[in-house]
Amino acid sequence: MENAFSVKQIQAGYCMSYILESDKQAVIIDPHITKVQAYRDHIKAENLTLKAVIDTHTHADHLSSAGIVSSEYGCPVFMSANAVSSMGIRKVSAGDTISFGQAALAVTPAPGHTDDSIALTGGGAVFTGDVLLIGAVGRTDFQNGSPEDMFDTLARLKELPDETAVYPAHDYNDQTSSTIGRQKENNPYMIETDRDAFCANARSKTLDKPFNMDAIIRANREGSAREIEHISVSEARRRLDSPDESWTILDVRRPEEYQALRIEQSQNIPLDSLSSRLNEVVGSDQQLILSCLSGARASMAAGILAAAGAGRVTVMTGAIKAWIKENAPVIREKVPVSLERQVRAIAGSLVLLGSLLGLLVSAWFFAIPIFVGSGLLFAGVSNTCMMGMLLMKVPYNRKALQRNAPVGGTCSLDGGGGGRCAM
Ligand SMILES: [Fe+2]
Numbered sequence: 001m002e003n004a005f006s007v008k009q010i011q012a013g014y015c016m017s018y019i020l021e022s023d024k025q026a027v028i029i030d031p032h033i034t035k036v037q038a039y040r041d042h043i044k045a046e047n048l049t050l051k052a053v054i055d056t057h058t059h060a061d062h063l064s065s066a067g068i069v070s071s072e073y074g075c076p077v078f079m080s081a082n083a084v085s086s087m088g089i090r091k092v093s094a095g096d097t098i099s100f101g102q103a104a105l106a107v108t109p110a111p112g113h114t115d116d117s118i119a120l121t122g123g124g125a126v127f128t129g130d131v132l133l134i135g136a137v138g139r140t141d142f143q144n145g146s147p148e149d150m151f152d153t154l155a156r157l158k159e160l161p162d163e164t165a166v167y168p169a170h171d172y173n174d175q176t177s178s179t180i181g182r183q184k185e186n187n188p189y190m191i192e193t194d195r196d197a198f199c200a201n202a203r204s205k206t207l208d209k210p211f212n213m214d215a216i217i218r219a220n221r222e223g224s225a226r227e228i229e230h231i232s233v234s235e236a237r238r239r240l241d242s243p244d245e246s247w248t249i250l251d252v253r254r255p256e257e258y259q260a261l262r263i264e265q266s267q268n269i270p271l272d273s274l275s276s277r278l279n280e281v282v283g284s285d286q287q288l289i290l291s292c293l294s295g296a297r298a299s300m301a302a303g304i305l306a307a308a309g310a311g312r313v314t315v316m317t318g319a320i321k322a323w324i325k326e327n328a329p330v331i332r333e334k335v336p337v338s339l340e341r342q343v344r345a346i347a348g349s350l351v352l353l354g355s356l357l358g359l360l361v362s363a364w365f366f367a368i369p370i371f372v373g374s375g376l377l378f379a380g381v382s383n384t385c386m387m388g389m390l391l392m393k394v395p396y397n398r399k400a401l402q403r404n405a406p407v408g409g410t411c412s413l414d415g416g417g418g419g420r421c422a423m
Pocket of ligand 1: 057058059060061113130138421
């Protein structure tokens with residue numbers, strides 16, 4: 001098929017980057033600072049020649065590795081003609097194409113999120129950057145973003161065939177791709193046909209700015225972000241033992257994971273609260289070795305810390321699993337089962353028991369799963385878990401609370417934090 005290419009999506013937290021390949025030639029779209037080794041590994045494994053790196057816009061929420069990747073492979077960085085950069089980028093405008101192998105991507109200006117956003121179409125797909133996301137769109141409140149431009153860009157994207165695959169630069173809900181047809185049906189911003197209403201809605205949003213946004217933009221314009229160093233367990237131990245260096249292990253697992261198994265003298269800030277606790281680690285002289293269970297969360301934390309301007313940030317390859325494999329010392333502690341797990345286990349057991357008794361004994365027993373289901377629904381809607389509150393009165397949990405164990409007070413899992421690219 002003409003202009004066909006394969007798409008490999010590489011995720012870094014909420015950020016998506018892509019390696020497209022045709023005839024052993026490749027391009028990378030929106031390369032992330034924490035994924036340089038992943039790009040390297042894929043290019044080597046597939047024996048690819050990298051022809052180009054493309055940033056769909058100047059990212060404000062994370063560091064791009066376009067500068068690192070392009071200099072390593074000696075290929076150009078393509079960005080919008082509106083992009084401000086001192087990297088020696090190749091600027092592209094409407095009608096330009098970026099070729100690799102037998103394939104080509106057509107460039108369409110797509111202002112709205114920023115004034116330097118582009119969309120790339122080809123091979124039955126569109127790479128939408130932060131303009132069209134899955135079920136959402138990019139925010140329009142900084143970097144010369146504009147709700148009016150966003151509305152007009154979305155109108156142009158709606159003209160693509162319904163079956164066109166949509167690959168965004170972000171997703172905050174574990175989705176990986178969609179189609180123009182599905183977005184026209186389900187995405188409220190694509191459904192809206194009144195330009196004034198669309199713009200009023202976009203302007204009504206109050207969103208936190210990404211932490212350290214100005215420094216991130218500056219680094220992305222200069223291509224000055226440095227690759228995040230990955231070190232082995234033995235190198236981590238050497239640095240920790242060195243009297244001339246001052247390194248700390250920062251473990252970004254959940255508190256209950258950390259409490260159960262940890263490296264002595266390590267510090268714990270869970271990944272999901274790192275953005276709001278940056279003051280504890282950024283701006284100090286600390287040199288950080290990031291760890292988690294196997295390395296994935298540590299890598300994401302490294303991206304957040306590097307973007308926040310932390311000094312020396314390294315990731316321990318294989319994290320605490322590799323640490324244990326090397327027979328390095330750890331502290332193990334028996335921790336209480338979290339309240340959330342208890343609720344899940346009890347609710348599941350009641351539903352199963354009620355359903356079985358309903359089938360085998362009397363239909364009246366179906367009242368149990370109905371009651372439990374209603375309770376869980378109420379807990380989800382009101383963020384108040386009655387079962388969790390009752391369980392907190394049980395002596396086992398009372399003791400855990402007295403010991404300040406992280407059993408939590410509701411069934412909710414806190415997510416979020418500000419600074420995202422979506423509206
Ligand atoms: Fe963005």
